[in-house]
Amino acid sequence: MKIAFQGIKGAYSELALYEHFGRNAESAGTDSFDELFEAVMEGRADFGIVPVENTIAGTVVENYDLLLSNDIFVVAEVFMKIRHTLLAKKGASLGDIRQAHSHPHALGQCKEFLKKHGIAPMPVYDTAGAAEIVSRESRNDRAAIASELCAEIYGMDILGRDIQTNKTNTTRFFVIVKKENLTDDTVYEKTTIAFKTRHYPGALVDCLKIFQKHDLNLTKLESRPIPENPWEYVFYADFEGGIDSEIVRQTLKELENHALFLNILGSYPRALLGFRF
């Protein structure tokens, strides 16, 4: 079984992949989310795993848009805490380190740790890439901030664990599959949809009233303007309830009658660390 993730070996997405599929899963990195969806659509990967939301950075709308434009179905959600690790060449010690390479976001999240240890932040393209670069150099004063997984992959020493200031930084991932490869054993507890409202004031509220009427909890809602058509919106919404439940079927039927279009992007088991409103 081959699972696609975006990034190079040791990326946080690959860590989420192992968390969900276990360490024996065969992972395959892609350069972009576009290529990841393509790999799943063309059968080069059986599944894909993509970040869709982070507690600091918000929604990765690009991946919602790709879900909407491909015949793809979400079969699982995975929540993973982002724990940053300081990695260096084997034998280096924390006192030697003068520079830390990483993605700008990771550097920002570890600002206090870096300041405390007099380490200068050096922005690069991605966290795992920083680890790979530092592992190839022969300098003991450079480190990378990346996932713990990178220590094993690039043969590095861990000089600091959980070095981020915000200890609750969490990323939510979706596990995706080509629609025609959906199997019968999927557990449905939460559902993700995209819908477009009609053109009148309050159209969204009328759509959401349908959920309220059937006592279904929304757990995410995001408006997404359609650049080519000002005044038009797609909404991405998650709610509690699986597509095999009679109440959900009835709700979606009423929503379909009321909205301009409705697309079911996935239905999957509820993972830990969920939120609702």
Added chain:
Amino acid sequence: MKIAFQGIKGAYSELALYEHFGRNAESAGTDSFDELFEAVMEGRADFGIVPVENTIAGTVVENYDLLLSNDIFVVAEVFMKIRHTLLAKKGASLGDIRQAHSHPHALGQCKEFLKKHGIAPMPVYDTAGAAEIVSRESRNDRAAIASELCAEIYGMDILGRDIQTNKTNTTRFFVIVKKENLTDDTVYEKTTIAFKTRHYPGALVDCLKIFQKHDLNLTKLESRPIPENPWEYVFYADFEGGIDSEIVRQTLKELENHALFLNILGSYPRALLGFRF
């Protein structure tokens, strides 16, 4: 008058700043959005300009969160189309260029142009930084993808204009001011608020019904989980109507009674290119 933007000279944010304040405005770049808000709060800048939404990348939630946690008010919105420019050393010609440096997003948006001209994409931290680097080198085979403004700032030649595939890529910016520096001449046509719903299914719908009842059009809605408190959400919403209108006052009063908290983040004139639902 000094206006803070995030980035270095020639960043798209600086371009938006000039678009709104005119070319005689004094701009001041900051390293991060945190520092930008700090500069406005501490009086080192009279105004700040921050991106809050992009048609491709979605909402910059970091800046909504900073609005919520500072005594800052939004006094204007600015929509700007992102037009990427290929810049090189003076005298270089398009046929010479083998590599283009830029932010990964910009490189992705110009993929077709780069492919057509056999130019390899080279990711760096930001667009204006790429221009600055290329301008300092003595090579004629390297270019940067950045704003047109960088040609003037870094003394470079423009080898291609509007080279992005998506011609409608637009960023929305907020102009912010310290609350105590608000002047009486502000025009109020749209309002941005943050509110927190009570803890019961359908609480959001009940809040939105208040807008529907008063015929106020929502133009943006985004749920934002509070990582420290699962099950709790803050919503960011924009709607048509200024805080000096009686209907808006009544609506916000009812919302305040119904929600756990309500914070008015700004009220400002309606800019072109707006969306609503």
